[in-house]
Amino acid sequence: MPAIDPLPGRRLYQVAEPREPVTRVPPHNIEAEQALLGALLLNNDAFDRVSDFLRPEHFSEELHRRIYEVCGQLIRAESSPPSLRSRPS
Numbered sequence: 001m002p003a004i005d006p007l008p009g010r011r012l013y014q015v016a017e018p019r020e021p022v023t024r025v026p027p028h029n030i031e032a033e034q035a036l037l038g039a040l041l042l043n044n045d046a047f048d049r050v051s052d053f054l055r056p057e058h059f060s061e062e063l064h065r066r067i068y069e070v071c072g073q074l075i076r077a078e079s080s081p082p083s084l085r086s087r088p089s
Contacts, residue, residue, distance in 0.1 A: 037071070041071070
């Protein structure tokens with residue numbers, strides 16, 4: 001039995017594969033990251049509210065990842081929680 005053309009008289013085109021993989025940049029907001037880190041430094045209790053779902057890798061800036069990670073370590077250790085009033089000994 002011959003194949004039936006579903007759209008007679010129309011040409012079929014093949015879509016070319018991209019030569020280079022398309023890399024997409026995930027959405028990011030530097031100001032929101034800065035505001036969150038500032039809130040953590042003003043009120044360490046804010047860390048408890050976000051630490052269940054927010055991970056260092058969620059930050060787009062490497063410096064922000066590191067700050068969040070170190071703040072978390074200090075807050076969890078409860079030795080000297082970081083704040084804007086903290087001074088190096």
